[in-house]
Amino acid sequence: MLILFRWLLRLTVGLIVLMVLAAVLIWYFAIRSLPDYTASHAVEGISAPVEIVRSTENVPHIFGATDEDVFFALGLAHAQDRLFQMTMLRRAAQGRLAEIQGPRALPADDLIRRMGLYRHAQASLEVQDAPTRAALSAYAAGVNRWIGIVNEGAMGRGAPEFFLVPDVITFWQPADSLAILKLLAAAGSHAAADEILRARLSLAWPEGGPQILARAGVA
Known part of the structure; x- marks a missing residue:
């Protein structure tokens, strides 16, 4: 009986140690995925230094110069702040949530693909003016520069939520922003x-259709 008690005690202690280690690892990777708003980063693609000042509410x-x-x-x-939300919205706009x-x-992916929402976003990009x-x-x-900073600094996955889904973070395209606008408009x-x-x-009844719809409370 004493031997059984000792083994149960060892098993319990071992489980507690494993749980503590797992919690520490989860906390570490989650913290590593959070941005350091006080840091400065060297970037390419800007004409002069840009400053991002966060208010006490983190706004x-x-x-910048231009x-x-x-x-x-x-x-x-x-x-x-929103990399996970942005990638999920992009997937929704592309009809790729089921992945x-x-x-x-x-069903949501099928509807979005039938609407051709992302295809229309790409076409819309082509007719925008130069500015x-x-x-x-x-x-x-x-x-994309922030995604690069995350990868270079081994900062987890850029957002703690990414540890919950097997998603691959791909670079942002100009059409992605338009696609999300169209998605929100459709929603x-x-x-x-x-x-x-x-x-x-x-189309089926151009003469009487409006009257029927009005009586049904649809027009």
Whole structure:
């Protein structure tokens, strides 16, 4: 009986030690994934030094010589704070959530791909004026520079949330920002089903369709 008690005691102590070690490792990697807002970084792609000043509420205030420099710093600041959220929104806009969330995300991916949302974002980028394309490119460069800083400094995965999903962090493209804007616009279009019904009925019955819709409370 005494031998059994000793073995149980050893097993319990061993489990406690393993749990403590696991907690320490999780804490270490999580802390390593958080940005140091007081650090200075050498970057390429800006015309002059840029300063990002954080308020007591951690709101970034950016001071730069040109618009492109400011957009570069904005991309870097967003990546510092929201890299995981940005990559998830990009996946949603590309119709690729099921790659990491499984079959439950297939209906949403199917809808987004049928809409061709990311394809339209890429087409939209081509018709933007030069200042807008320059801003989008500078912003993407800032995001990518932060990803590079994370990799160079072995700073975990850039955000603690990335340890929970098997996602590969790919570089940001100018079209990604437009795709997220289109995704948010689509998500806020609560009347999409009514608009589709109106369009179909108007095409099938251009004379009487509006009256039927009005009586149904849809028009």
